Amino acid sequence: MTVLVTGGAGYIGSHTVRMLRDQGRNVVVLDTLEYGYRQALLGAELVVGDIHDRALVTEVCRSHNVTQVVHFAAYKSVGESMEQPERYWINNIGGTVELVEAMLAAGVRDIVFSSSCSVNGTPTEVPVTELAAVAPESVYAESKAMVEKILYWYGVTKGLRSVSLRYFNAAGASSDALIGEDWARSMNLIPLVMKAALGRAPAVMVFGTDYPTADGTCIRDYIHIDDLADAHIKSLAYLAGLAGLTAQQQAGSAISLNVGTGVGSSVFDVIHATERISGITVPYEVGPRRAGDAVATYADPALIQATLGWQPIHTLDDIIASAWRWHSTHLDGYGD
Numbered sequence: 001m002t003v004l005v006t007g008g009a010g011y012i013g014s015h016t017v018r019m020l021r022d023q024g025r026n027v028v029v030l031d032t033l034e035y036g037y038r039q040a041l042l043g044a045e046l047v048v049g050d051i052h053d054r055a056l057v058t059e060v061c062r063s064h065n066v067t068q069v070v071h072f073a074a075y076k077s078v079g080e081s082m083e084q085p086e087r088y089w090i091n092n093i094g095g096t097v098e099l100v101e102a103m104l105a106a107g108v109r110d111i112v113f114s115s116s117c118s119v120n121g122t123p124t125e126v127p128v129t130e131l132a133a134v135a136p137e138s139v140y141a142e143s144k145a146m147v148e149k150i151l152y153w154y155g156v157t158k159g160l161r162s163v164s165l166r167y168f169n170a171a172g173a174s175s176d177a178l179i180g181e182d183w184a185r186s187m188n189l190i191p192l193v194m195k196a197a198l199g200r201a202p203a204v205m206v207f208g209t210d211y212p213t214a215d216g217t218c219i220r221d222y223i224h225i226d227d228l229a230d231a232h233i234k235s236l237a238y239l240a241g242l243a244g245l246t247a248q249q250q251a252g253s254a255i256s257l258n259v260g261t262g263v264g265s266s267v268f269d270v271i272h273a274t275e276r277i278s279g280i281t282v283p284y285e286v287g288p289r290r291a292g293d294a295v296a297t298y299a300d301p302a303l304i305q306a307t308l309g310w311q312p313i314h315t316l317d318d319i320i321a322s323a324w325r326w327h328s329t330h331l332d333g334y335g336d
């Protein structure tokens, strides 16, 4: 019984692979290494290849006795998706269809999919529940929403069992600083704050301080990478539990779950926590608002807690402390 992890050499994938192996699961990773890092796998078995390669995926499933799949492999740059949408349709959507066809050909029916809170666009209400309108505002977000739908219909028509996890803002690193996010390719707030604190980038630009929030900056739900990894493992257990149900009961059992803490933190909360934990004054400048930014978004985690028994255990301070340990010891990311 092996778990196939596509995109397992990426940021969230590598933490999930590590947690699966720590729990004694057999894992095989499929990754093109276009954006992933071999070092992030800490020795886990890697097949270098593409989810579009149906013959390869079927062969890997059969030869490794794969019973479940966690699917991270996708492009994830919102800006790029608006400039080169075809990359997102081909890779994120076409690639997932090829993957699912290969899985089904090999008799594998469980998939946990890496979705995004961005499927809801700018939320009209917080906390965001799974009943919020699906209203993507980018090609990237639309690709995630479409895959959720495709997985649902594979459930109805072919008996695929799926959990789509809608991540809020993934952040932090492993507590022992062995793996983390390579900031070379990240434009997210926390790596940028770390870079500025460590003198590896100019001052971080705060995108607007005139929002209607307590300190004037935007609110986000930062979720520790290990809590996120744990949500995938609990999703696999949930899917395994469905196997006992009749085909009729399973049909259409696809579920989408928000993965966030329910706690919102502002941009200044992140900067101040970094200063407290690192002892360094973070250089920042106040800039204009960034187009398309929601004032505040954070999850209502009630459904994931009830469905999976999942509970985040890390605070914003844990996130910042782990990110600090990782970045300050890996100034060149995996290039060190």
Ligand code: WQD
Binding pocket: 078, 115, 116, 117, 118, 167, 168, 169, 170, 187, 188, 189, 190, 192, 204, 205, 206, 207, 208, 218, 219, 220, 267, 290, 293
């Ligand atoms: C966080 C906050 C910025 C950079 C991303 C993805 C989204 C979803 C969640 C995956 C915002 C502010 C940022 C900077 C700043 N994930 N900021 N200066 O936009 O909330 O969402 O993660 O699918 O799709 O886009 O994340 O890290 O860019 O921004 O002030 O230099 O930090 O305005 O309030 P975002 P982020």
